[in-house]
Amino acid sequence: MANQLDSELMIPNEEIGNTLDESVFATLLRDLKRIGTKLKQVLIFRGDKDNLRDWDLWGPLFLCLLLSVILSHGAPENQSSLVFALIFFIIWIGSGIVTINALLLGGNISFFQTVCVLGYCIFPLNIASIISLIFNNIVVKFIFAGIGFIWSIISSISFISPFIPTNKKVLAIYPVFLFFLSLSSIILTL
Incomplete structure (x- = not known):
């Protein structure tokens, strides 16, 4: 229980002190730098794993909205709002279900940290969807959706698996696989 609270309440060294008197621009710049650092960690997936312990929901919200907008733009006109809502729903509810599954399996991780x-x-799926939208070819979609899928799986497993008991890792990782597979399959179909 103490480790879970530690991971939820971790405060980076750069933020110690009073930030109430800083300008809005300074706050936005600080948050954008943190989002950029976390995106870099996802892309290299071998970096400082403690960086993603300091969870936030701004980056995931932006990435969710970006993927929803891109895929709804590629959908037929009469289905674009449905695709937007579906992607938004899959990302937030799906990540919540994956997180609850990890917690029920005895994972020592906070809810918001896993969602983050x-x-x-x-x-990587955002990048694949942009490329798929630009090059509307099934072969290009398949290649980049596959690369994005594999990259997303490897990144998420490298961050989540240390918090899951060894004998239950497969049970915790399988829903992660299904989560990213569902998003990748939508990229392929649009």
Whole structure:
């Protein structure tokens, strides 16, 4: 229980002190730098794993909205709002279900930390969806959706698996696989 609270309440060294008197621009710049650092961690997936312990939901919200907008733009006109809502729903409810599953399996991780990690790990799928929208070819879609899928899986597993008991890792990782597979399959179909 103490480790879970530690991971939820971790405060980076740069933020110690009073930030109430800083300008809005300074706050936004600080948050954008943190989002950029976390995206870099997802792309290299071998960096400082403690960086993603300091969870936030701004980056995952932005990435979720970006993926929803891109895929709804590629959908037929009469289905674009449905696709937007579906992607938004899959990302937030799906990451919540994956997180609850990990917690029920005895994982020592906070709810928002896991949602944050899964939200940042959709970044490769964002890149794949942009490329698929530009090059509307099934072969290109298949290649880049596959690369994005594999990259997302590897990134999320490298951050989540240390918190799951060894004998239950497969049970915790399988829903992560299904989560990213569902998003990748939507990229392929649009």
